[in-house]
Structures are given as structure tokens and as C-alpha cells.
Amino acid sequence: MKTSHLIVWVISGIILFILGYFLLRRLRANKADEREEQVQLAIKQDDYKYLKPGILDEIPENDILTAVLFHCMRKEDEDIENDTDTFNESENVVYSIYQLSQTVSGKHGNIHSFFISPSTKKYIDIIVDAFKKVGAIDLAELMTAARYFSQIIEDENYVEDPEKEEEIMGIYANYNYSDYTNEFATLVSTTNLQNKLYQFVLDHKEDFYDYDHDFSADEMNDIDDETDEEVTE
Numbered sequence: 001m002k003t004s005h006l007i008v009w010v011i012s013g014i015i016l017f018i019l020g021y022f023l024l025r026r027l028r029a030n031k032a033d034e035r036e037e038q039v040q041l042a043i044k045q046d047d048y049k050y051l052k053p054g055i056l057d058e059i060p061e062n063d064i065l066t067a068v069l070f071h072c073m074r075k076e077d078e079d080i081e082n083d084t085d086t087f088n089e090s091e092n093v094v095y096s097i098y099q100l101s102q103t104v105s106g107k108h109g110n111i112h113s114f115f116i117s118p119s120t121k122k123y124i125d126i127i128v129d130a131f132k133k134v135g136a137i138d139l140a141e142l143m144t145a146a147r148y149f150s151q152i153i154e155d156e157n158y159v160e161d162p163e164k165e166e167e168i169m170g171i172y173a174n175y176n177y178s179d180y181t182n183e184f185a186t187l188v189s190t191t192n193l194q195n196k197l198y199q200f201v202l203d204h205k206e207d208f209y210d211y212d213h214d215f216s217a218d219e220m221n222d223i224d225d226e227t228d229e230e231v232t233e
């Protein structure tokens with residue numbers, strides 16, 4: 001091998017080694033960041049499972065929707081048998097939209113799952129109204145058509161109102177589930193849905209507070225836990 005070729009190979013090897021070193025450091029840093037995010041999320045989940053009156057005025061703006069969702073998740077978990085009306089109207093609005101968004105997101109997400117999954121079927125009848133209440137009219141129209149489409153798929157003889165079918169389906173008359181899924185993702189990003197949800201929560205924040213919860217008992221438990229930790233140390 002010529003000396004010039006050997007030099008090229010050596011330089012290339014050094015460059016690859018350096019790139020590999022920095023790539024490895026970046027991957028390790030990313031994993032560390034992910035672990036830290038999970039830790040912080042777990043802390044928030046515990047902090048926000050019960051919402052003390054006034055807390056939505058005190059916490060960072062970026063945490064408001066997170067707090068409300070963790071509050072709703074806790075209420076849902078408490079109703080294991082799902083045999084009660086778990087949420088009030090405002091909670092239903094936010095949580096039904098969250099459930100739909102979670103169903104559609106992800107590599108294999110599809111709006112079809114929202115209409116057939118046992119965990120989300122209870123939100124089918126309120127999802128259109130939920131979007132209307134937060135001011136997301138385009139999404140309400142999309143879900144009106146998608147809901148009607150799902151009823152047709154389940155029962156090919158289903159007709160809600162022959163004279164109004166064109167009005168119900170609108171521009172979505174020829175859509176399939178994949179089309180509805182893609183359009184939903186597009187509208188979520190172009191209609192500022194998150195901002196609408198944020199404003200809705202601020203306008204109805206009293207509906208999310210746990211007035212019946214004994215927060216003083218929580219504070220006493222926290223003090224006891226800290227004392228136990230000190231004794232252990």
C-alpha cells in the first residue's frame with residue numbers, strides 16, 4: 001500500500017473514531033435526559049393528582065394542561081368499574097379530546113380505534129360537542145363526519161337522516177379512516193388546538209379543583225414521610 005493511501009486510511013479511521021466517540025456521548029446524554037424527563041413527569045403526576053383550589057393560577061403555564069390531565073387520570077383510575085359519571089362537563093371536554101389525540105398519535109394510530117376501543121367508546125357521543133366547546137369548529141365538523149362514517153361501517157343499512165346525509169358528511173363524504181386520521185393530525189397542528197384547550201381550562205378552572213379533598217391530610221403525610229426519611233438516614 002502506498003504511503004499516501006495509508007495516510008488517508010489512518011486519517012479516516014481517526015475521524016470515524018472521533019465521530020463515534022461524540023455520537024456515543026450524545027446517545028448517553030439523550031438517555032439521561034429521557035430518564036430525567038420521566039422522573040420529572042412522575043413528580044408532576046403525584047403533585048397534580050389532586051388540584052388544590054387556586055393552583056392553576058400558581059403553577060407554570062406549561063404545566064396547566066398537564067395538571068388537568070393528571071387530575072382526570074386519577075379520577076378515572078379511582079372509578080375502576082367505570083360505573084359512575086366520573087367527570088363533570090369541563091373534565092369530559094378536555095379528557096375526551098385527550099383520549100382521541102392519544103388514540104390517533106403514534107406510528108400505527110388510527111381514528112378507527114377511537115370508535116371501537118372499549119376505553120374510548122364512552123366518549124364517542126360527546127367528542128363533537130367537546131370540540132365545539134373549545135372553539136375547534138373544523139375538528140367538530142371532521143368528527144361529525146367520522147362518527148357518522150363509523151356508524152355506517154358498523155351497520156351498512158344505518159341512515160340517520162337521508163335528507164341530511166350530504167350535510168353531515170360535507171367535504172368528507174369520500175373519506176376512509178386513514179383520510180380522517182391524516183386530516184385530524186393536520187387540523188390539530190393548523191388550528192392551534194392546544195391553545196384552545198389551554199384557554200378553555202383557564203375559563204373553567206373552577207371545574208377542575210378538588211374541593212372535596214382534604215389537602216391538610218396530604219400535607220401531614222408529606223411531613224411524616226420526610227420525618228421517616230430523616231430517621232432512616
